[in-house]
Amino acid sequence: EDQVTQSPEALRLQEGESSSLNCSYTVSGLRGLFWYRQDPGKGPEFLFTLYSAGEEKEKERLKATLTKKESFLHITAPKPEDSATYLCAVQALGSNYKLTFGKGTLLTVNP
Amino acid sequence: DVKVTQSSRYLVKRTGEKVFLECVQDMDHENMFWYRQDPGLGLRLIYFSYDVKMKEKGDIPEGYSVSREKKERFSLILESASTNQTSMYLCASSAGAGYGYTFGSGTRLTVV
Numbered sequence A: 001e002d003q004v005t006q007s008p009e010a011l012r013l014q015e016g017e018s019s020s021l022n023c024s025y026t027v028s029g030l031r032g033l034f035w036y037r038q039d040p041g042k043g044p045e046f047l048f049t050l051y052s053a054g055e056e057k058e059k060e061r062l063k064a065t066l067t068k069k070e071s072f073l074h075i076t077a078p079k080p081e082d083s084a085t086y087l088c089a090v091q092a093l094g095s096n097y098k099l100t101f102g103k104g105t106l107l108t109v110n111p
Numbered sequence B: 001d002v003k004v005t006q007s008s009r010y011l012v013k014r015t016g017e018k019v020f021l022e023c024v025q026d027m028d029h030e031n032m033f034w035y036r037q038d039p040g041l042g043l044r045l046i047y048f049s050y051d052v053k054m055k056e057k058g059d060i061p062e063g064y065s066v067s068r069e070k071k072e073r074f075s076l077i078l079e080s081a082s083t084n085q086t087s088m089y090l091c092a093s094s095a096g097a098g099y100g101y102t103f104g105s106g107t108r109l110t111v112v
Helices: none
Strands: A003-007 A010-014 A019-026 A030-038 A045-050 A056-059 A062-066 A070-075 A084-092 A105-110 B004-006 B010-013 B019-025 B031-038 B042-051 B054-057 B064-070 B073-078 B087-094 B101-103 B107-111
Touching (some): A003 A084, A010 A019, A019 A030, A019 A084, A030 A070, A045 A056, A045 A062, A070 A084, B004 B087, B019 B031, B019 B087, B019 B107, B042 B073, B054 B064, B073 B087
Parallel strands (some): A010 A105, B010 B107
Antiparallel strands (some): A003 A019, A030 A045, A056 A062, A062 A070, A084 A105, B004 B019, B031 B042, B031 B087, B042 B054, B064 B073, B087 B107
């Protein structure tokens, strides 16, 4: 069974204080790993897809990396508007396109 | 701008009612999904569909059914709503294997 574990569950940062969110996964064969951002009361918004170990993707203050067992979402010099829940999901080979999600990390950035 | 549209943002229904949640996508995607999201439990897959009139059970299908009569529309049906079905319901669509989902804005359903 595919499993995704995100840590920490919640993270408070001061504006400008860089940090990383972790996503550990267990999957029989990885087709892709996905990061989403979710604001309160809204649907998740797509951020990145990573397909193979060593791959990196960047968008503004966010950078996602992938190893064979985990992914990190690095947040550089965060701003209050980066506050959200960040979700990680995996898609396994032969999964009929299903994504398995972690429970998310709630990020709060204080001004 | 591509979209997944869920017909209602908020719904309040009574126990025992039959409830329909509608989802429409304009991206010509083959695959559509229904998830529910609860605090502490994350997103859990209820049903998905990879073609018109095709459906497969997800991880928690009990108490739910789905309908996909047209490619762009995927409906979730609560046959007899119960209070434990109070949740945020999220619809999503996908272009296929290796692609992520595009989510709708969600329907917050309260069953009283």
